[in-house]
Amino acid sequence: MSTQQVISFNYTLRNKAGEVLDQSPEGRPLEFLSGVGQIIEGLEESLLKMEEGKSEEVIVRPEKGYGFRDESQIDTINISQLPVDQVKVGDYFQAGQDRHAPIVRVVKVEGDQVTLDANHPLAGEDLVFSVDxxxxxxxxxxxxxxxxxxxxxxxxxGGGGGGCGCSSEESARAAADEGECCGGGHGHAHDHEHGKGGCGCSH
Structure with missing residues (x-):
C-alpha cells in the first residue's frame, strides 16, 4: 500500500495583517500528491496530520514556506539584455532557456536600468492558511x-501562482507559463547570466 496520499482541500491565504492574498476557487478544491514537493512543506505537513472533513488555521513560517529574503538574489541589468523593448514593475522573466531556470521579477525600472528579484514574492512572510x-x-x-x-x-x-502554497518551483512555473504569481505580471523568458549569483534561484 502506498504511503503517499492524494489530498484535496479548500483554502484562504492571508498575511499576518489579515489581508487575503489568495484563495481556492469556489466549489473547486485543490488536489495534490504528497511527497513530491507540489505544495510548500509547512502546509503539506499540516494537511497530512489533519482528518478528512476538518477545518484548521495553519501558520507557515518562512523556513517551511518560501524561505527568507536574500538580497544577493537582486540584480540590476541594462534593458538591452532582455528580449523585449519595454518592461514594467511586476513583469516576470525566466533566466535561461531551460524550463527549470530561475524566475525573476521586475521590481524597479529607472531609464534603461532594470532591477530583477529572484526571491519569491512571499519570501520572509508568515503565511496564514484557513484550510478545509x-x-x-x-x-x-x-x-x-x-x-x-x-x-x-x-x-x-490556474490562479495566483504562489498564493496557494505551491512549492517555489511550481509557483515559478506558473509565473512563467501563465504570467501570474501573487499579483499578476507578464511571463517572458530571457537568456542572461547574472553575475555574483545575483538572480540565481535560492529555492
Whole structure:
C-alpha cells in the first residue's frame, strides 16, 4: 500500500495583517500528491496530520514556506539584455532557456536600468492558511509513476501562482507559463547570466 496520499482541500491565504492574498476557487478544491514537493512543506505537513472533513488555521513560517529574503538574489541589468523593448514593475522573466531556470521579477525600472528579484514574492512572510480538508486517500501506482494526482483540480488552480502554497518551483512555473504569481505580471523568458549569483534561484 502506498504511503503517499492524494489530498484535496479548500483554502484562504492571508498575511499576518489579515489581508487575503489568495484563495481556492469556489466549489473547486485543490488536489495534490504528497511527497513530491507540489505544495510548500509547512502546509503539506499540516494537511497530512489533519482528518478528512476538518477545518484548521495553519501558520507557515518562512523556513517551511518560501524561505527568507536574500538580497544577493537582486540584480540590476541594462534593458538591452532582455528580449523585449519595454518592461514594467511586476513583469516576470525566466533566466535561461531551460524550463527549470530561475524566475525573476521586475521590481524597479529607472531609464534603461532594470532591477530583477529572484526571491519569491512571499519570501520572509508568515503565511496564514484557513484550510478545509475535503478528501484524503492513498495514491495509486499510476499517480506515483506520473508524479501527480489524476483528478480534477490541482495546485494553484490556474490562479495566483504562489498564493496557494505551491512549492517555489511550481509557483515559478506558473509565473512563467501563465504570467501570474501573487499579483499578476507578464511571463517572458530571457537568456542572461547574472553575475555574483545575483538572480540565481535560492529555492
Amino acid at each position: 480538508l475535503v478528501g484524503k486517500r492513498d495514491a495509486t501506482e499510476e499517480e506515483l509513476a506520473h508524479g501527480h494526482a489524476h483528478s480534477a483540480g490541482g495546485c494553484c488552480g
